[in-house]
Amino acid sequence: MPERVLIVDDYPKAAEAVGWLLKQTGSEVRRASDGLEALEIAEQFIPDVMLVDINLPKLNGYEVAERIRQRAWGKRTIMIAFTGWIAQEERARAREAGFDAVLLKPFSRAELSAVIAECFRARTS
Numbered sequence: 001m002p003e004r005v006l007i008v009d010d011y012p013k014a015a016e017a018v019g020w021l022l023k024q025t026g027s028e029v030r031r032a033s034d035g036l037e038a039l040e041i042a043e044q045f046i047p048d049v050m051l052v053d054i055n056l057p058k059l060n061g062y063e064v065a066e067r068i069r070q071r072a073w074g075k076r077t078i079m080i081a082f083t084g085w086i087a088q089e090e091r092a093r094a095r096e097a098g099f100d101a102v103l104l105k106p107f108s109r110a111e112l113s114a115v116i117a118e119c120f121r122a123r124t125s
Helices: 012-023 035-045 061-069 088-097 109-124
Strands: 004-008 028-032 049-053 078-083 101-104
Touching: 004 012, 004 035, 012 028, 012 109, 028 035, 035 049, 035 061, 049 061, 061 078, 061 088, 078 109, 101 109
Parallel strands: 004 028, 004 049, 049 078, 078 101
Antiparallel strands: none
8 A cells, every 4th residue: 555645535524534444554644625735735745645536625636636747746646536426528537637547435445455556556567
């Protein structure tokens, strides 16, 4: 599992639940509740993985991904969009914005682990 994870979700209970799952695997977790806060925290924290809700206040998840990808360190960060519902055209938009994968809420620890592992494998191959 990744060492440093930033979870970006404006619903605190969802962010806490995902954070708890990741902390159980030894990851250091930080949380942000809107797009602007995510950028500020990410700049200081330099996460290995970012889990970003699509529907955020201030900047949506697509905008967050695009801005993170503009940073030198952001090109190495695994970016995973997570949302309660996403249409096929929005999946394409997520890829264009810079997300490596999309997870639908709710998801299990096994699903999260599998997606993160697949993203890391894709980066190294």
